[in-house]
Amino acid sequence: MKSAICNETFKDWPFEKAFAYARELGYTGIEFAPFTMNNDARAISPQQRDEVRQQAAAAGLEVVGLHWLLAFTEGFYLTSPDEAIRARTGDYLAELARLCRDLGGKVLVLGSPMQRNLQPLGITHAEGMRHAEDTIRRAVPAFEECGVTLAIEPLGPEEGDFLNLTEQGIELAQAIDSPHVKLHLDVKAMSSEDKPIAQIIRDSRDWVVHFHANDANRRGPGMGEIDFQPIFAALQEIDYDGWVSVEVFDYEPGVEALASESIAYMRKVLAEI
Numbered sequence: 445m446k447s448a449i450c451n452e453t454f455k456d457w458p459f460e461k462a463f464a465y466a467r468e469l470g471y472t473g474i475e476f477a478p479f480t481m482n483n484d485a486r487a488i489s490p491q492q493r494d495e496v497r498q499q500a501a502a503a504g505l506e507v508v509g510l511h512w513l514l515a516f517t518e519g520f521y522l523t524s525p526d527e528a529i530r531a532r533t534g535d536y537l538a539e540l541a542r543l544c545r546d547l548g549g550k551v552l553v554l555g556s557p558m559q560r561n562l563q564p565l566g567i568t569h570a571e572g573m574r575h576a577e578d579t580i581r582r583a584v585p586a587f588e589e590c591g592v593t594l595a596i597e598p599l600g601p602e603e604g605d606f607l608n609l610t611e612q613g614i615e616l617a618q619a620i621d622s623p624h625v626k627l628h629l630d631v632k633a634m635s636s637e638d639k640p641i642a643q644i645i646r647d648s649r650d651w652v653v654h655f656h657a658n659d660a661n662r663r664g665p666g667m668g669e670i671d672f673q674p675i676f677a678a679l680q681e682i683d684y685d686g687w688v689s690v691e692v693f694d695y696e697p698g699v700e701a702l703a704s705e706s707i708a709y710m711r712k713v714l715a716e717i
Contacts, residue, residue, distance in 0.1 A: 446473055447710060500548070502646055509548045520536050521560070541587050629654075655679070657690050
């Protein structure tokens with residue numbers, strides 16, 4: 445397992461400062477929220493993409509990929525009954541694949557609950573699944589061309605009403621049936637399911653390609669009540685060799701505490717397994 449951190453954790457820090465601090469703490473990967481560069485990925489110039497990639501490399505960090513794919517965008521919706529909106533969203537996912545490639549990343553984490561929730565649309569979950577499948581399929585050729593994988597992220601009911609269960613994320617990936625569409629697991633999200641997190645991991649062994657470490661309290665691993673020992677043990681059991689990225693939502697402890705305490709705790713747990 446390799447340790448990464450999501451770049452929005454550093455809030456308004458300049459990229460060079462954030463990357464250097466992350467590497468100093470021991471992280472070897474950085475994961476980007478596109479909105480930290482521009483709310484519209486299409487407006488991120490080739491020069492800016494190259495500059496950010498070089499900044500990460502200069503700090504000794506590998507770019508993992510992108511998450512928060514549709515956050516702060518307008519006009520996109522994964523589960524829309526409107527075919528024109530689905531086509532537009534599929535085209536944007538394709539652009540995000542190109543951005544990911546240009547930055548040196550390999551994974552696109554598809555969460556973005558506000559752009560997939562069912563209730564505003566008045567549709568059923570089954571209808572949402574069909575629409576999401578159609579939207580994602582439109583971008584699969586770009587995933588293939590760019591050598592990136594879309595990782596579908598189930599999220600808990602606190603976040604939204606679509607894909608609340610890991611098994612539903614797997615079901616959607618199975619329907620699309622592409623080696624470039626797999627599963628992302630998030631500790632906070634899994635903590636809302638009835639099944640133990642370690643068992644969810646074991647049951648997802650054939651699908652999971654990316655992993656977010658956090659706590660149900662929205663802070664970093666080790667900063668809440670969740671015990672990561674069985675979680676990391678399960679990841680080792682399934683021979684997961686991908687990235688474990690720290691992603692937080694509550695920034696109250698401060699950047700330094702969130703970044704340093706998270707990786708220190710993960711290292712402690714791994715040493716004890």
